Amino acid sequence: MRRAERLIRVTQRLLDHPNDAVSLSDLADETGSAKSSLSEDVAIIRRVLTAHGSGVIDTLAGASGGVRFRPRVPEPVRMAFAKRMAERLADPSRLLPGGFLYMSDVLGDPDVLEITGRLFAEPFYDSGVNVVVTMETKGIPLAVAAARCLHVPVVIVRREHRVTDGAALSVHYVSGSERRIQTMSISTRAMPSDARALIVDDFMRAGATVKAVRGLLAEFHAQVVGTAVFVATDQPREKLVDRYLALFRLGTLEEGKRIEVRPAEFLWREGGTPSTAHANEEVIAHE
Amino acid sequence: MRRAERLIRVTQRLLDHPNDAVSLSDLADETGSAKSSLSEDVAIIRRVLTAHGSGVIDTLAGASGGVRFRPRVPEPVRMAFAKRMAERLADPSRLLPGGFLYMSDVLGDPDVLEITGRLFAEPFYDSGVNVVVTMETKGIPLAVAAARCLHVPVVIVRREHRVTDGAALSVHYVSGSERRIQTMSISTRAMPSDARALIVDDFMRAGATVKAVRGLLAEFHAQVVGTAVFVATDQPREKLVDRYLALFRLGTLEEGKRIEVRPAEFLWREGGTPSTAHANEEVIAHE
Incomplete structure (x- = not known):
């Protein structure tokens, strides 16, 4: 196979399998090329993707000599996304009775999912995460997008324990918005053993749901490596959970007042360059 | 930019944006190359991806001269997936009380989602589909994976109409497995106008849920371009809906008996070559 075709x-092989080790020996067999040629190819691909900011290629040690692609979001894309999304969410017609914000359209948008999945995954590539956990329903697409980048399964926390889930572990909790005792459960068989979980959700107010998910995960003896939410509210200031990644901050919603939506600093800063390092330090859970 | 880097x-640009038109003029600006050189690059990429079976690149007519990548599953991957998955689903420990099959682990597996998304999308690339619709909860990851390949939004049908959905359209239906009247609703704002919907679900027995979703979509004056399910049961033989794509067929579940799971013929055939054309004819809904 010629170099052009091999590249x-x-x-394609790397991009189609994010965060999954690709064996150079397998690629050598498949393309009928020497491993040394493939190593040169990988070096060129790494340089181009790094320069573009769309991902990082790591070379993995070990007998098989694999490589791995980890998707990222180029800075200009990140900034444009943050600005446009903040404007989109601040549309006054999104205000719902009871001080809620309509987001279902945004949470199903394929471009939003692609970028958010990468932004959620990015700080956690080195965390040893092996499962993404989300409470049904609206956050599931975000969780699937993040789990794709991390190449880990997604596990859905259910409000009701249904027959098709098989055996399940359940906890009770007091929901923040409805102020009543509710149940949540996870199918025992769906959880990996020695789980290291990234919790994903679309919206965080006080953090009661995320706190309850953490409690449920503790029953599985799972480690929580982090929590990523699409939007977190300014109020209450003190959340029930610390250390979480929020892409957008939402001011208090009041009828007739402007909806204030602010992107996280690592996405967009007035007149400055956003830094992802900043986000990483804050959101990785302590061991 | 040198040819190697440009390729x-x-x-990367094509694979990161499946089924989305990429403008050659934009690429020319971005890479500082002539459109004619880019056309040659695209021709090489097309040849390699087509030969590998991992997707098709179309050139779109019009002033901008765009190109578009549509992911597919290479035949060896399709066959290996079908065989392995049939075995995995036939594991006797999956049998649940009431004749249900445990699938939650499979439905969150990132490799399963990647392949299934492509298999679900493939027959519908030319259908004009502009939304993937799924009933919560377990089918949502499959729907997200298919919607990614098709580059369309995913809309989730809810069992309860919640405040965060905003205005919603609801219908009642009789659920097949629970034999009682239930409600399902879709947020009106989430549905595109002139919707052409692909319905996705994880499991179909009689088809009551899919039939109800079709009824709900009719209220939106939406066209249903097709229905794709991961597993459909052999019984009842007569479903409430016609023309659907099912990747796997499931025999009757009985305690102590072997679980029979058969891949669809277009995925795997004993001693024969599967044909995707076969699937397409059967599952595309009539106009």
Whole structure:
């Protein structure tokens, strides 16, 4: 196979399997090329993708000599996304009775899912995460998008324990918005053993749901490596959970007043360059 | 930019945005290359991806001269997936009380989602589909995966109409497994106008849920371009809906008996070559 063709095949193989080790020996067999040529190809691909900011290629140690692609969001894309999304969410017609914000359209948008999945995954590539956990329903697409980048399964916390879930572990909790005792459960069989979980949700007010999910995960002896939410409210200031990644902050919603939506500093800063390092320090859970 | 680098950038741009038109003029600006050189690059990429079976690149007519990548599943991958998954689903420990099959682990598996998303999308690329619709909860990851390939939004049908959905359209239906009247609703704002919907679900027995979703979509004056389910049961033989794609067929579940799971013929055939054309004819809804 000629170099041009090989570069395309290797790029495709890496991009189609984010955060999954690709064996150079397998690629050598498949393309009928020497491993040394493939190593050169990978070096070129790494340089191009790094320069573009769309991801990082790591070379993995070990007998098989694999490589791995980890998707990221180029800075200009991140900034444009943050600005446009903040404007989109601040549309006054999104205000719902009871001080809620309509987001269902945004949470199903394929471009939003693609970028958010990468932004959620990015700080956690080195955390040893092996499962993304989300409470049904609206956050599931975000969780699936993040789990795709991390190449880990997604596990859905259910409000009701249904027959098709098989055996399940349940906890009770007091929901923040409805102020009543509710149940949540996870199918025992769906959880990996020695789970290291990233919790994903679309919206966080006080954090009661995330806190309850953490409690449920503790019953599985799972480690929580982090929590990522699409929107977190300014109020209450003190959340029930610490250390979480929120892409957008939402001011208090009041009829007739402007909806204030602010992107996280690592996404967009007035006149400054956002830094992802900033986000990483704050959101990785303590061991 | 040198050809090698350009090939990588263009491959990445296409693969990162499945079924989305990429403008050659934009790529020319971005890479500082002539459109004619990019056209040659695209021709090489097309040849490599087509030969590998991992997708098709179309050139779109019009002033902007765009190109578009549509992911597919290479035949060996499709066959290996079908065989392995049939075995995995036939594990006797999956049998649940009441004749249900445990699938939650499979439905959150990132490799299963990647392949299934492509298999679900493939017959519908030319259908004009502009939304993927799924009933909460377990089918949502499959729907997200298919919607990613098709580059369309995913809309979730809810069992309860919640405040965060805003205005919603609801219908009643009799659920197949629980034999009682239930409600399902869709947020009106989440549905595109002139919707052409692909319905996705994880499991179909009689088809009552899918039939109800079709009824609900009719209230939106939406066209249903097709229905794709992961597993459909053999019994009842006569479903409440016609023309649907099912990746796997499930025999009657009985305690102590072998679980029979058969891949669809277009995925895997004993001693024969599966044909996707076969699937397409059967599952595309009539106009």
